[in-house]
Amino acid sequence: MNAGLNLTGYSLLGPSGADGIRYTWQIAHGCPLVESAAFNCRAKIPVSHEDRAVSAYTTSVSAGCALSARHLACRFCRTGQALRYSGPLSSKEISLQNVLMVLMDTECEDHPDVCQNQREFAYMGQGEPGFAYSQLREAIRLTDRVMTQLDQRVFRHIIASSGVPEMIDSLLADLTSGFYGDTRITFHFSLHAADGRHALMPIERLYSHRDVIPRLTKLYETTGDKPCVGIMLFKNLALGARAPRYSTNSETLEKIASLLDPKCHRISLCEYNEWGDLARNDPVTPAEAAQMAELLKSHDFEVKLFASFGKRENTACGLLGGTSPTFEPGGRLQSRYQQARRLVERMSTRR
Numbered sequence: 226m227n228a229g230l231n232l233t234g235y236s237l238l239g240p241s242g243a244d245g246i247r248y249t250w251q252i253a254h255g256c257p258l259v260e261s262a263a264f265n266c267r268a269k270i271p272v273s274h275e276d277r278a279v280s281a282y283t284t285s286v287s288a289g290c291a292l293s294a295r296h297l298a299c300r301f302c303r304t305g306q307a308l309r310y311s312g313p314l315s316s317k318e319i320s321l322q323n324v325l326m327v328l329m330d331t332e333c334e335d336h337p338d339v340c341q342n343q344r345e346f347a348y349m350g351q352g353e354p355g356f357a358y359s360q361l362r363e364a365i366r367l368t369d370r371v372m373t374q375l376d377q378r379v380f381r382h383i384i385a386s387s388g389v390p391e392m393i394d395s396l397l398a399d400l401t402s403g404f405y406g407d408t409r410i411t412f413h414f415s416l417h418a419a420d421g422r423h424a425l426m427p428i429e430r431l432y433s434h435r436d437v438i439p440r441l442t443k444l445y446e447t448t449g450d451k452p453c454v455g456i457m458l459f460k461n462l463a464l465g466a467r468a469p470r471y472s473t474n475s476e477t478l479e480k481i482a483s484l485l486d487p488k489c490h491r492i493s494l495c496e497y498n499e500w501g502d503l504a505r506n507d508p509v510t511p512a513e514a515a516q517m518a519e520l521l522k523s524h525d526f527e528v529k530l531f532a533s534f535g536k537r538e539n540t541a542c543g544l545l546g547g548t549s550p551t552f553e554p555g556g557r558l559q560s561r562y563q564q565a566r567r568l569v570e571r572m573s574t575r576r
Contacts, residue, residue, distance in 0.1 A: 230318040232325070232562045233258060234550025239265075248326065249550040252288050252318070256311040258549070259288045261322040261350055263330060265339055279380045280330055280342040284322045286361055287313045287352030292387070297427040299387065299415075300464045301457070303500045304351050313357050317569050319348075319364035324371050324565040329558070331375070343380040344372065349413065355389025362399060369408055370572040381409035385455075387428050388414055388437040393444070400447050412444050412452040413493070417459075418471070419480045425464075425471060438484055445489040451527065454490050456481060457497045458514055460507040473509075478520055487525040494518055495531045 230250050238244035245264040252259065262283045288311035292298045298305025323346050330339045346368065348354045354361055365382050372379050386392065396412070399405060416422070416434055423429040441452040456478070462471045485492070494517060499506040518528045554562065 229315060230259065230321055232554050232558070234553050235558065236548075236551040238262070246326075246329070247550070248322070249548075250285075250322070252311060252314070256288055257308045259285045259314070259351055260548075261285055261326060263326040278338075278342045279345045280339050281345045281347065282323060282326050283347050283350045284319060285314065285350035285352050286319055286348055286354050286357040286364075287311075290352050291356040292353050292428060295431075297431060299426045299428070301425060301459075301462065301497070301504050306504075307500075308351070313352070313360060316360040316363035316367055317573055319361060320367040320371065321565055321569050323364075323368045324568055325562055327372070327375065327377060328561045328565055331377070343378040345380045345383065347383040347385060347413075349383070349385030353387060353389070354384050355386040355392040358392045358395055362395075362404065365405065365408065365410070367569060367573055369406075370575060371568045374568065374572060379408065381411055383411050383413055385413040385415060387426055388416070388432050388434055389428075390432055390436050390440060393437065393440040397440070397443055397447060400444075409450070410448070411450050412441065413455055414438075414441060414452060415455045416481065417455065417457045418473075418477065419484060420477070421471065424468070425462075434484075438490075442486065442489045451489060451491040453493050453529075454481075454485060455493045455495055457495050458509040458517070459497055460509050460513075461505075462497070463505040473517065475517070475520055478517055482521060482524045482526065485526070487527070491527040491529070492521055493529045493531050494521075 229252050231252075233249045233251050235249065236247045238247055243265060245262055247260060247262045250259040250261070251257075264281045264283070289308040290298055290302070290305040291310060291313065293305045293308070294310040300306065323344075327344055330342070333339055346365075348361060361384070368382075369379055384396065393412070396410070400410065414437060415426075418425050419434065422434060441454070444450075444452050456473060459471050459473045464471075494514060496509070496514075497506050514530055518530055521528045
């Protein structure tokens with residue numbers, strides 16, 4: 226493996242790492258840090274068809290976000306607004322993050338409950354997978370090969386995107402052709418708004434959400450898994466002194482609901498994490514969030530309320546911004562890093 230992605234350190238999430246670990250990487254000296262995270266928060270959620278639970282991992286596909294290089298970065302996201310885009314990661318570098326995190330979890334003495342969990346990899350860290358699909362598809366297959374070698378079960382891979390139609394078409398072609406075999410691939414569309422979406426997510430000017438949603442229906446028809454539509458819970462979101470404020474409310478949710486089909490799509494309501502001086506947001510109370518979920522359920526949608534883990538450490542949704550790690554990698558972590566590199570290199574030569 227080329228010396229591309231080097232491990233620089235880690236931070237504990239929650240008291241004594243109860244919520245998980247954030248790992249930091251760097252593709253070259255002077256480049257912003259790349260981040261991935263292993264969350265313990267899913268360890269107690271049972272898998273319906275097996276008596277095993279799922280550990281969740283968030284993986285980056287680039288250093289920074291390719292949308293920022295195209296002047297299309299989401300205006301509420303720290304990754305796109307605060308980090309300089311330093312380039313895509315290779316399939317090996319994406320897979321390396323997955324393998325290192327799993328290796329560390331399989332021998333976690335402080336949280337032994339995660340050792341035997343199934344593994345769920347979500348590509349929603351730094352970067353827009355819609356512009357990294359060619360390397361991501363290979364990274365998924367490479368990760369699966371290593372997991373088989375380690376006798377680890379993969380529950381699924383989640384591809385999260387703000388909506389790149391060409392990428393979804395490529396994903397559909399791969400799913401139809403059997404490229405992924407029996408691996409479960411699910412899709413998360415970060416919609417967040419309908420009317421006025423371009424003001425929050427400039428990618429709307431290039432790719433309309435109205436071109437993406439029909440493709441979500443095709444994904445459901447192909448896989449039987451409902452794609453997830455993500456909606457941030459904004460409340461008086463301020464993105465600058467002169468910008469109009471935006472709120473997620475019954476009116477905006479009704480508009481979004483009218484675009485979707487509960488038979489084909491499910492919805493995730495996500496806690497928004499404000500950061501710095503460029504984004505201010507009033508907190509949404511649990512009662513308000515529950516009320517919005519009930520509104521969508523009244524339209525027969527499957528709805529999940531998603532609360533962020535790692536918020537305090539700036540590792541939650543929208544907060545990945547190259548924060549320096551708390552700890553340097555010790556001998557055990559360095560050993561597992563080298564093991565992960567060897568495994569990825571070895572499995573990359575197999576077909």
